[in-house]
Structures are given as structure tokens and as C-alpha cells.
Amino acid sequence: MTKILLILTYTVGFYFLVVLTTFFFQRSLLYLPSKEKIDISDYSNTGLKEVEFTTSDGLVLKSLFKKPSSKDRSTILIFHGNAGHVGHRVDKFKHFIESGYGLLLLEYRGYGENPGKTSENGIYKDGQAALNFLFKQNILSKKIILYGESLGCGIATKLSTENSFGATILEAPYTSIADVAQSHYWYLPAKWLVLDKHDIIGIIEDIKSPLLVMHGEKDNIINIQLGKKVFNAAPEPKQALYLPNAGHNNLFDFNLYEKIFSFLKKH
Numbered sequence: 053m054t055k056i057l058l059i060l061t062y063t064v065g066f067y068f069l070v071v072l073t074t075f076f077f078q079r080s081l082l083y084l085p086s087k088e089k090i091d092i093s094d095y096s097n098t099g100l101k102e103v104e105f106t107t108s109d110g111l112v113l114k115s116l117f118k119k120p121s122s123k124d125r126s127t128i129l130i131f132h133g134n135a136g137h138v139g140h141r142v143d144k145f146k147h148f149i150e151s152g153y154g155l156l157l158l159e160y161r162g163y164g165e166n167p168g169k170t171s172e173n174g175i176y177k178d179g180q181a182a183l184n185f186l187f188k189q190n191i192l193s194k195k196i197i198l199y200g201e202s203l204g205c206g207i208a209t210k211l212s213t214e215n216s217f218g219a220t221i222l223e224a225p226y227t228s229i230a231d232v233a234q235s236h237y238w239y240l241p242a243k244w245l246v247l248d249k250h251d252i253i254g255i256i257e258d259i260k261s262p263l264l265v266m267h268g269e270k271d272n273i274i275n276i277q278l279g280k281k282v283f284n285a286a287p288e289p290k291q292a293l294y295l296p297n298a299g300h301n302n303l304f305d306f307n308l309y310e311k312i313f314s315f316l317k318k319h
Contacts, residue, residue, distance in 0.1 A: 074237065074242070078245065079169075082134060083134055085163040085170065088164070089165055090139035094140075099149060101118065103115055105185040107161070107177045109177055114164065117157070119189065120152060120153055120154035125152045127155065127156060128148055128154065129198050130145060130155065130158060130204070131200045131205075131208045132158070132204050137159060137163050160175050171248055172250055175206075183215075193217050194218050196218055198212055199221045200221070202223065202274065202300070205226065206229070207250075208222060209225070210255060212263075213255050213258040213259055213260065218319070219263070219316060220264070221264045223266045223267075224268065226252060226274045227251075228249050228250060229250040230244075231253075253281060262315075263287075263291070265292045266295070267280070267292075267293075267294055268294075269297070270296075271299055273300040279294075
């Protein structure tokens with residue numbers, strides 16, 4: 053009996069150690085930045101240029117920007133996913149540049165060469181600074197399209213509840229990071245440990261822009277059921293593109309560009 057109690061004690065102690073370790077290192081699990089310098093060859097043939105702007109808490113962020121080809125074209129502000137840096141997204145989004153759209157690939161604090169530590173509140177300040185940069189370029193909010201990629205859906209949604217934009221696009225959205233964490237760490241009380249909740253489902257009803265949701269039905273990172281809940285809770289006008297054979301990172305292998313252009317022309 054004593055031996056069984058000892059085993060139980062060690063098991064419970066180990067479990068709580070795992071819980072505490074996960075709690076204290078959770079941002080290292082959520083944000084996976086590449087610290088390498090962005091190679092100019094990643095974007096030199098696209099017209100993108102490196103720009104700098106300052107956040108409300110004094111951080112100078114480097115990002116990539118190109119103005120639209122004409123005044124009637126909109127500019128797409130990209131909030132990328134949790135891994136890598138903006139240089140890794142150039143190929144994915146350069147077709148928008150080739151079609152005349154402006155593009156601002158926002159690089160978050162703590163990513164690439166940018167200073168600071170990444171957090172939900174920090175990314176929000178980065179997003180505000182990116183918008184202020186576009187406003188200073190005389191680009192009006194109705195000519196701005198917010199594009200959230202995976203993790204970036206949280207900040208795209210939050211900013212879209214505060215102002216009216218030309219459109220908001222969410223690629224592989226989630227109800228909240230707490231829900232995503234719980235689905236991956238089912239053996240932990242993950243939902244109650246999360247500090248950076250990025251709660252989309254709680255605010256999506258207040259979005260002020262036409263909404264496009266895109267999600268792969270074979271997504272094993274963010275389950276499509278979470279994306280569907282977000283779409284169902286959002287107000288009109290809205291459109292969903294659920295791709296039967298797409299996973300989390302390969303949606304653009306399924307001829308998405310024309311469908312996105314069609315949505316943007318409509319709205």
C-alpha cells in the first residue's frame with residue numbers, strides 16, 4: 053500500500069511539474085519566430101521595400117511594403133502565422149502584388165531582426181502601428197484589407213471590430229488559442245493556463261467589414277470546426293471557402309487566388 057501511495061505521489065508531482073512548465077514556457081510554444089535576417093533576395097524582384105515604423109511603446113519594427121499600382125487598388129495588410137518571418141511569406145502573397153494590390157507584410161516584435169518579446173498585447177500594438185503607417189501613406193481604411201493567417205487571425209479580427217475596412221480575410225481561424233491549446237494538450241487543463249487567448253469567437257459579432265473565411269478540411273493544426281464556428285458567429289456580409297483536400301499550410305495549392313479576387317471585387 054505504501055509503495056502504491058509513493059507511486060501515486062510521484063505521478064501527481066510529475067503531472068503538476070508538466071503543468072507548471074507548460075504554463076511558464078507557453079509563449080515559447082505559441083510564438084515560434086525565426087531570428088534570422090531577412091534575405092533581400094526573398095523580395096528584391098517583387099517591388100517590396102523594407103520600411104520602419106514605431107509602435108506606441110517605442111519599438112521600431114522593420115516590415116515589407118509596396119504601394120498599390122493605382123489609387124483604385126486596395127492594400128492588403130498581412131498578419132502572419134506563428135512561425136518563421138515575413139520573408140517566408142513573400143512567395144505566397146506576391147501574386148497579389150502582380151495583380152496590382154499594395155502589400156504590407158507586418159513583422160511582429162521579436163521576429164526577424166525586430167526587438168521586443170512577442171505577446172498578444174504586443175502584437176496588437178504592432179498591428180496598430182502598421183495601420184498608422186498605411187494612413188500616413190494616404191491609404192484610407194476603406195482601401196485596406198486585413199488578412200489574418202492562422203495565429204494572425206486574432207489581431208486581424210480585433211482590429212476589424214474597431215474600424216471599418218474594405219474587407220477582412222481569415223485563413224484557418226480559430227475560436228480562441230485556449231480552444232486550440234486544449235485540443236492539442238488534451239491531457240492538461242490547457243484552456244485555463246493560456247495567457248494570450250486571442251479570443252475571436254467572443255468578438256467576431258462586432259466585425260465591421262465584409263468577411264472571407266478560408267479553411268482546409270484536413271487541417272490538423274486548427275480543426276476546421278473552430279473555423280466554422282467563427283464563420284457562423286460572424287455578421288453578414290460574409291463568405292466561406294472550405295477546401296476538402298487542404299490542410300493547414302497548403303490552401304493556396306487549391307486555386308484560391310481567383311476566389312479571393314472574386315470576393316474582393318464583389319465587396
